[in-house]
Structure formats: C-alpha cells, structure tokens
Amino acid sequence: MKITDYELPTPLVIDDALPEQHASFLESVILGSSFPWTFIGDISTLTKNKPIEDITYAFMHMYAVHGQSQSSYYDLVKPLPSIILQRIGINIDFNITMCRSFLHVRQNTNNAYDQIHRDDENDHIVLLYYVNDTDGDTHIFGTEYESELFMRVTPKKNRAVIFNGNRFHASSSTNTVRAIINYNLI
Secondary structure, three states: OOOHHHHOOOOOOOOOOOOOHHHHHHHHOOOOOOOOOEEEEEOOOOOOOHHHOOOOEEEEEEEEEEOOOOOHHHHHHHHHHHHHHHHHOOEEEEEEEEEEEEEEEEEOOOOOOOOOOOOOOOOEEEEEOOOOOOOOOEOOOOOOOOOOOEEEOOEEEEEEEEOOOOOOOEEOOOOOEEEEEEEEEO
16 A cells, blocks of 8 residues: 555644654754754745735755655655554655745744645655654645644654645744644655
C-alpha cells in the first residue's frame, strides 16, 4: 500500500512522536545558533499586496525538493516520517517530495491565521513535526478553500500531526519562536 492510498478522514495528532532524546537533539540543532535559516518576507506568497500588518515574516530551511537533498541537514530529518508512522503502527511505502522547516518569530498580525493554502495540488500527505513548545496553532480546514475550521493543533515539542494534503491549512502568528518541520509525502 502507498501512503496516498491510505485513508486519513481526520488528521492524526501524535504526541511523543519520537524518543525524547531524539526530540531534544533535533530541537538543539534546529534552534541552535549555527543552523542556516533563510529569511522569507511572507510565509505565504499566495496573496500579493497584503497590508504590512498582515504579513507573517519567517525563516525557512529547505531540506529536500522532489526527493532531492538541498541541505547537509537532510539526513538528520529524513528518517522522521518513518519513525513516527511506525510508532503509531502505520507501515506504508512513501517518498518525501518536499521537506522544509519554518521558524516563525514573535509577531502579531490582524489575522487569526496566515494564508489558507495547500502545500501541493497533487495527492499527498502532510506531516508537520513541532520542534518546540510554543503558541501559533496550526488551523486545519476541509477540502474546499472556503471550508470551516475543522481542527486546531497547538504546537508542542515532539508532537506531530498528519493529514491528507487535500485539506487546506494555515499557521498562525506567535508570541514566541515556533519551529516546525514540514513534510509532503507521496
């Protein structure tokens, strides 16, 4: 069975997704002073000409695109989906099409959440791994752009959420630092 064949009618939230020592090591590396981040002027580029008070500034680190490594840190994060899925009893073949981290910095906007979006229009599964305890919930909606809010997931160190990539979703601004690893799996 392939991961895109796997039914995810509702998002799965997994606490203690990794062994604690592994989670703490990831947090120390990703939030460490030598981890290479790239500034992005707006975490969601889907909406142009937003008022300045609605822009969510962030940093990004790209690990892999279309399964091809873009980072010397990719080997560190590549095994995580397998570990997390096996931990909850799901043993499915998959490929990582995109893997990146986002680092939100303290910022309040006028919006309850950032731009609603899908990571990709093709069939895929989204796995978000929360690197640290913070605020800035992930908002998960239905499969239509104007869908009502289905679920909010609060970032918690070593928590993961897995959901069907056809669901729209959005991050939200934070009063602290919010670090995630975002996987798109097919």
